[in-house]
Amino acid sequence: MQTPEIAKLGHFGLVTTDLEKSLWFFKEVIGLEETEVKDGVHYLRAWGDFEHHTMYVRAGDEPHVDHIAWRTKRAEDVDAFAKNLEESGVEVRWVTEGAEAGQGKAFRFELPSGHTQEIYFEMEKTLASAESRSVLKNQSHKSWARGVSPRRIDHVNLLTSLLANEVADFLQEKLGFKLRECVQLPDGNLVGAWLSVTPLVHDIAISHDPFAPTTHQVHHVSYWLDNAQDLLRAADILKENGIFFKGPGKHGISQAMYIYAIDPGSGLRVELFTNGYLIFEPDWEPIVWSVDEMDIGFTYWGDQMDNKPENNPTISAQEKKLIRG
Amino acid sequence: MQTPEIAKLGHFGLVTTDLEKSLWFFKEVIGLEETEVKDGVHYLRAWGDFEHHTMYVRAGDEPHVDHIAWRTKRAEDVDAFAKNLEESGVEVRWVTEGAEAGQGKAFRFELPSGHTQEIYFEMEKTLASAESRSVLKNQSHKSWARGVSPRRIDHVNLLTSLLANEVADFLQEKLGFKLRECVQLPDGNLVGAWLSVTPLVHDIAISHDPFAPTTHQVHHVSYWLDNAQDLLRAADILKENGIFFKGPGKHGISQAMYIYAIDPGSGLRVELFTNGYLIFEPDWEPIVWSVDEMDIGFTYWGDQMDNKPENNPTISAQEKKLIRG
Amino acid sequence: MQTPEIAKLGHFGLVTTDLEKSLWFFKEVIGLEETEVKDGVHYLRAWGDFEHHTMYVRAGDEPHVDHIAWRTKRAEDVDAFAKNLEESGVEVRWVTEGAEAGQGKAFRFELPSGHTQEIYFEMEKTLASAESRSVLKNQSHKSWARGVSPRRIDHVNLLTSLLANEVADFLQEKLGFKLRECVQLPDGNLVGAWLSVTPLVHDIAISHDPFAPTTHQVHHVSYWLDNAQDLLRAADILKENGIFFKGPGKHGISQAMYIYAIDPGSGLRVELFTNGYLIFEPDWEPIVWSVDEMDIGFTYWGDQMDNKPENNPTISAQEKKLIRG
Amino acid sequence: MQTPEIAKLGHFGLVTTDLEKSLWFFKEVIGLEETEVKDGVHYLRAWGDFEHHTMYVRAGDEPHVDHIAWRTKRAEDVDAFAKNLEESGVEVRWVTEGAEAGQGKAFRFELPSGHTQEIYFEMEKTLASAESRSVLKNQSHKSWARGVSPRRIDHVNLLTSLLANEVADFLQEKLGFKLRECVQLPDGNLVGAWLSVTPLVHDIAISHDPFAPTTHQVHHVSYWLDNAQDLLRAADILKENGIFFKGPGKHGISQAMYIYAIDPGSGLRVELFTNGYLIFEPDWEPIVWSVDEMDIGFTYWGDQMDNKPENNPTISAQEKKLIRG
Structure with a gap:
């Protein structure tokens, strides 16, 4: 079996004690686009991000980042990473498919420090709405729509x-x-x-x-x-x-x-x-x-x-x- | 054997009919740094390039790019690429080691279009002179020394x-x-x-x-x-x-x-x-x-x-x- | 009597055949701020403009710039310019005070080319709304609120x-x-x-x-x-x-x-x-x-x-x- | 007599204890152009300055700014300012014409704080050398020739x-x-x-x-x-x-x-x-x-x-x- 590989940082999940203020900050001030709201979770991405989301934000009792997710190079790398980690004694928790909007098969585990990481491959590459879509076919949204507007x-x-x-x-x-x-x-x-x-x-x-x-x-x-x-x-x-x-x-x-x-x-x-x-x-x-x-x-x-x-x-x-x- | 892989574009070689003017253009106007002059060949790189050179320029009868060079991921990929290319009927010409300053084992071949390419792995990572060196240890030269000054x-x-x-x-x-x-x-x-x-x-x-x-x-x-x-x-x-x-x-x-x-x-x-x-x-x-x-x-x-x-x-x-x- | 003097370009008035589209262009795309709408005339300015408006736009049958306005150095320069122009044979038409929102005493006349110009001194220095006001007391509006956002x-x-x-x-x-x-x-x-x-x-x-x-x-x-x-x-x-x-x-x-x-x-x-x-x-x-x-x-x-x-x-x-x- | 008026800041004179280092700083690092060296005084200006110099630097025992110079609107304003200042009890010291290179009639005096100011009108508008001159006729020198290169x-x-x-x-x-x-x-x-x-x-x-x-x-x-x-x-x-x-x-x-x-x-x-x-x-x-x-x-x-x-x-x-x- 090929050595599994990480391709890229995918996204992170943010829990906030003030959802309204965090949404204002990320959507209006930073200028991220909202792809979807599902079960009280707001999925956001920048105008040059290709995946369904690169962060989400949801309300909770204590502010924290609930996970950081990494996309693998190949679909089969998800299983391979899970196997390798378990074999080396790391506990792996599979995430229900679709529990995180847009995302397929995935599992979570902790770094030695306790930071929760997620490994996945499948993620919807959502098209922007006709209105907010760029005139360029290699760019998700129009740039500079609102706020800081990172890529x-x-x-x-x-x-x-x-x-x-x-x-x-x-x-x-x-x-x-x-x-x-x-x-x-x-x-x-x-x-x-x-x-x-x-x-x-x-x-x-x-x-x-x-x-x-x-x-x-x-x-x-x-x-x-x-x-x-x-x-x-x-x-x-x-x-x-x-x-x-x-x-x-x-x-x-x-x-x-x-x-x-x-x-x-x-x-x-x-x-x-x-x-x-x-x-x-x-x-x-x-x-x-x-x-x-x-x-x-x-x-x-x-x-x-x-x-x-x-x-x-x-x-x-x-x-x-x-x-x- | 592992599939050989290209890591990056390395450099190109330029032949010019007016060496003085080309050197003025690349060194004074564009602002590249000269690492070495050997056998009439001027080896240049930008301030953020790490290899010995990313281009050279030498005099000749007809202006042309004499080769474009690609660095492999591993030292052994050079031989592997040579073998694969020869097996598929592409003619491979080995370059004398050191004929191109700073460079180790390398071979050249033509694309179907006739453009000459080079495959190599070993290349000196030359330090800049004490005077022109950046105060940063991850940067080769001081930026903005002369002209356009690309990275x-x-x-x-x-x-x-x-x-x-x-x-x-x-x-x-x-x-x-x-x-x-x-x-x-x-x-x-x-x-x-x-x-x-x-x-x-x-x-x-x-x-x-x-x-x-x-x-x-x-x-x-x-x-x-x-x-x-x-x-x-x-x-x-x-x-x-x-x-x-x-x-x-x-x-x-x-x-x-x-x-x-x-x-x-x-x-x-x-x-x-x-x-x-x-x-x-x-x-x-x-x-x-x-x-x-x-x-x-x-x-x-x-x-x-x-x-x-x-x-x-x-x-x-x-x-x-x-x-x- | 002191020679009257022009201090600065004040504003221009635009007549458009498509008011909705022009308003979208100037407010959303260029990003000007609307100070006032009065009698179907929309008064706009940039975030760093200090006067009530630096342009207006209104609907009309033929697109044209109906006047270009110049602010004098002193209040009394308005009368002095009118007198001088009339003495040299230029026809002067006084504008009803307040007919153009925010503006005091003013008159219009034509350049030799027929371009209509306006001379005025008094103009309201409107404060932005509390919401859109800059945190700086020397700046009218928050910059970068929408679109291109010129100063x-x-x-x-x-x-x-x-x-x-x-x-x-x-x-x-x-x-x-x-x-x-x-x-x-x-x-x-x-x-x-x-x-x-x-x-x-x-x-x-x-x-x-x-x-x-x-x-x-x-x-x-x-x-x-x-x-x-x-x-x-x-x-x-x-x-x-x-x-x-x-x-x-x-x-x-x-x-x-x-x-x-x-x-x-x-x-x-x-x-x-x-x-x-x-x-x-x-x-x-x-x-x-x-x-x-x-x-x-x-x-x-x-x-x-x-x-x-x-x-x-x-x-x-x-x-x-x-x-x- | 018309009230005399200041048109602009002209230049300042700098005395340094380390002339070589100051010249390196202003010429190589900041990137000012040297118009003239006369009597050990180095006259400098930026590429978009029109006058003979906007600063000079010379060696001395104690670092200080020896004067700050203001250009008047009209030639006759120099005398008028001198007269007005003397009448209000300010001591005026006339500068020998040409003692400061490029400069005509001028006098110096102290602000209430003791800062030495100079008033002048005549100043040579030196052309840059053919080599360093801009291709634009409204610009003194080529921009970006060296260092920071302010305008x-x-x-x-x-x-x-x-x-x-x-x-x-x-x-x-x-x-x-x-x-x-x-x-x-x-x-x-x-x-x-x-x-x-x-x-x-x-x-x-x-x-x-x-x-x-x-x-x-x-x-x-x-x-x-x-x-x-x-x-x-x-x-x-x-x-x-x-x-x-x-x-x-x-x-x-x-x-x-x-x-x-x-x-x-x-x-x-x-x-x-x-x-x-x-x-x-x-x-x-x-x-x-x-x-x-x-x-x-x-x-x-x-x-x-x-x-x-x-x-x-x-x-x-x-x-x-x-x-x-």
Whole structure:
């Protein structure tokens, strides 16, 4: 049997304590399109996303990301991943087909950190309504319809009190991710790890914070925009709508520009992301940053996000909000 | 034995009748960095390229692209590709190791159209000089040092009097490329084909022109910039330096922005390229444009390049120049 | 008595044969804000305009610009201009105060070309609604609320079968405009004239076309955006909404970037405009372009607008539409 | 006699303790053009400046700005200003004609704060060399030749231990400046004042800092770029060249984007500046920000400059450097 492979980040599921506010944030301010509402779950995607959804949002008692989903390369990879994970002692829970709208066969499991992941292949490639459809046949929706208007989902970044390598090792060994960049302690352990299965520098990152309340927080999820200037326009929109955010700035790691905005409904941090480099080299050696080099690694220039909010008396309460994954 | 795989477009070799002018164009106007000069061959790359070179330029009697090179995923894929090609009747010519600076074992062969391709794996990942090196350890050179300053090589586009599918079929069957978008005649033949082994919409495209002087011309080679606005700055630079160009505009196919500039030394058309979409879906169905839909496919908006110069009395002589591949 | 002075371009009045379509174009696609609707007249302005309106649109039998209005430096300049114009034989028609919403004392008169102009000083500086107001106290509305979202009105460009100097001389002698750039025939007459009372290169331009159907057409009106990239975003929006446009490109004259879009209701050409230079030198000598230099003067680079549509068989019917001023 | 008027900010003179480093900063990193070197004074301007120079730099024992120069509307305004100032008790010192290269008749005097100002009208409008000249006849030099490449000088910002109104009142009463925006204490005094004679929000600003070492420091001088994205490119260039800077960010006051970079030779803070609004209304009422509103006034969003370095233990020594004016 062929080694199963992950093709891409698919979507994530968000539970919010204020559904109305989160919907306003994601639909009006960020500008995602709603594909479907089913059983109180709102399925959203960006104008350049091809699948039925790249996130959903639903109401709940405690804000958290209930799962992060990965699409496989082939339909049969779903079973193969399930088998491999079970054989290595990971508990696998099959999801009822169609329970998540648009999605076929899928299962969920936990990373060593406790973050819930999902593996699937089948997903409806929903057409936009005639009205909102692009005049281009390779683009789902008209761009720039509302708000920030990012193109597509980009990556997720998990926050954990574990060392980053405890999660990154699992991602590499069980799921085939490649380590692209990392921040390394003198003892060889990692406090930050950026991994991908695609040429993106990261489809997923692991951020270690010894003060994180659990092993399974979410640092942020991220949507992509095409141009740096689109981030500056986003900053105007966020500010005029009273959204708390940090940035714009540019990372050394990934060379990408960022804004970190807080969903006022759930507290989820959403990174607006652009530029950066792609890794096409098949023999890429991970870029290793020492703790001394972290500053330029995190912020090449621009407005910084403090990575240790509990140590910073001036940081906003909104920025301190940490959502569980 | 594992099926050999292409990882990425590596580089191309340019022969020019006016070396001084071509070097001025690529080094001062476009702003590529010279890694090495050896035996009269100038090896160049962009500031975000990681390999020893992504193009070279040397003097010769007739301007042409002497080869286009593809890097494999694994070292052993070079032999495997050679074996497969020979078995299917394609002539393989081994290149002396080191004859092309920085490069290891490699062979060349012709596409059905006669365009010379090269397959290699080993290539030096040269460090920039201390002076020109970026302060970032994941970036080769300081950006914005000179001229347009693109980030990296992006793709090549071959022009041929053959139908595009005659070349595209070979690329799919022998080299593992996937068809991403195409322009189809009513009889099912293709006049344009965009193919890739990466999530880029195309690493290579095939453009059919019944009036092309041979089966093996080069339509253009392309370098990537991070932002649409970088193209507008490029337009200023090209204009102030007396370079002939078309654009800026935006393609429907690939959704990317373009400027097409002519190297005044060799007549080679160089596309400056940005934005556009990435294909992460493993079950991507090629986007098929009919001949009726070609107009928006080629030009979503902006200054157009006429694809049939011989039919257009107003087109510049510079634009008519077709370089052989 | 002090010489009366024009301070700035105020607004223009548009009559359309398809009010619904023109309102959709200006409010939803361009993204202007509606300050007031009174007697079937819709008063609009951009988010950075400070006056009650910078344009209005109303229904009528023939599409035309019914007047272009100029604000004076001082209240008493209105009377002084009226007196001066009458003394030099120009007929002055006083407008009923408040007939145009928000506006005080004003009169209208015709340029030698027959284009109707208005002189006023008093205009309400309307506050935006609490909801749409910016969080900044120096900005009228939230930016980026809808569509292209330009910042402010910029200039008007009149098309006439007269020589440009016949109108430009009047503007200089009677209204105090300064000639900033021009296109000159060998006999000294002007076919294009760019004039201003502000440091903008032009508040008004005069374009000569011997084939213009009357002496008093409008070539275009123009709104300003802050960044070149905002024009590229505008191109996407226009294309997705089926609006005919030319550009983006960059003028030599004024050094500004442009898109020319057609209001599908009235046929009025609207220029989206950015970058360019300001003239602070008090002893500015007009830049004189010969007819030979016109090409780079009109189009430094990019998609061109043909200035003589009747001579061009390939030009769209929409582009040929000429609106009367 | 007509009231004399200031037309524009002309230039400033910089004295540096490290001429080589300052020249490298202004010529290579910022990318200004050198018009002339005379008596050890280097005369510089941006590619879109029309006068002989908009700054000079020379060696000296203590870094400071030795004067800020204002061009009058008419030649005779120079004498008229001198007369008016002397009559109101201000000491006027005539400058030897030609002592400052390119410049005609001029005199200097001190603001109440002690900042040296110069009034002149005659200045050579030097043509660029054939090589560096733009292909456009309305533009001095080719743009984008080197480094950041701003278009033109924009404004100066004076720092003083005096209340801002003590200087702003003088500028309004003696020199005809208009107050555009200000930050007001509850007692009516101003801690910040932005004034102009042009439609720019400010040609000059006065910043009060009770901890400033003298009454006559320079907060910064500023050069203009056309696009917000040009600032992001500038940030890359500054970072790669080891220049200390704050930003990018966006001011509420002026609505303009900024980067503040430190000349490593003299310690002078240089603001790279773009976007923002223009004031064409002749009856503009100054925008008054209270101390409570200062935060959004100074920083609408982005990386902030701390305005009170002595209170901030984390601020860099470079940022603390205050240059005398």
